[in-house]
Amino acid sequence: MSNVKCKIRKGDEVIVLAGKDKGKSGEVTKMLISEGRAIVQGINLVKRHTRQTQDSEGGIITKEASIHISNLALKDPKTGKASRIGFKIEKDGTKKRISKASGEAI
Numbered sequence: 001m002s003n004v005k006c007k008i009r010k011g012d013e014v015i016v017l018a019g020k021d022k023g024k025s026g027e028v029t030k031m032l033i034s035e036g037r038a039i040v041q042g043i044n045l046v047k048r049h050t051r052q053t054q055d056s057e058g059g060i061i062t063k064e065a066s067i068h069i070s071n072l073a074l075k076d077p078k079t080g081k082a083s084r085i086g087f088k089i090e091k092d093g094t095k096k097r098i099s100k101a102s103g104e105a106i
Contacts, residue, residue, distance in 0.1 A: 006033055006069055007085040007097070012106070013075040015082045016043055019067065025075055029064070037066035078102040 008014060008028060015025045021043045030039040046065045052058030073082035076099045083101040090096060097106040 006031065006036075008038060008069055008072055008074060014038075014040060014072045015075050016040070016067065016071060017073050017082065018071045019044070021067075028072075032066055035066070036069055038069055038072060039064050039066050040072070043067060074099065074106065076101050076104070077106065078104045 008031070010028050010031050012028050013025060014028055016022055024043055026040040026042045028038050029041050032038065041064065044065045044067045045062050047060050047062050049060055050056065050058055074085050075081070076083040078099070079102060081101065083099040085106070086098050086100050088096050088098050088105075098104065099106060
């Protein structure tokens, strides 16, 4: 999966399609393109037991784990529901991402 093309980008509002957080939405904070995964704010929370270091205090911390991009769909800006993503080439040659459901630009 080294040359994966991904239509979802950092900063996009997405909806989870499958898994324990199905139906929840959040903003993509980090993309792991080589692995085909994304980290979404407030989604797929896991608890990690950490050892105390000079920089941080030890204990149990809750953080977001990555989720596979196949389980994510872009949130339609018009309806707020999950939507597929398409591309539209403008007359000046620039590509714009559009929502397949409503045709709105993203």
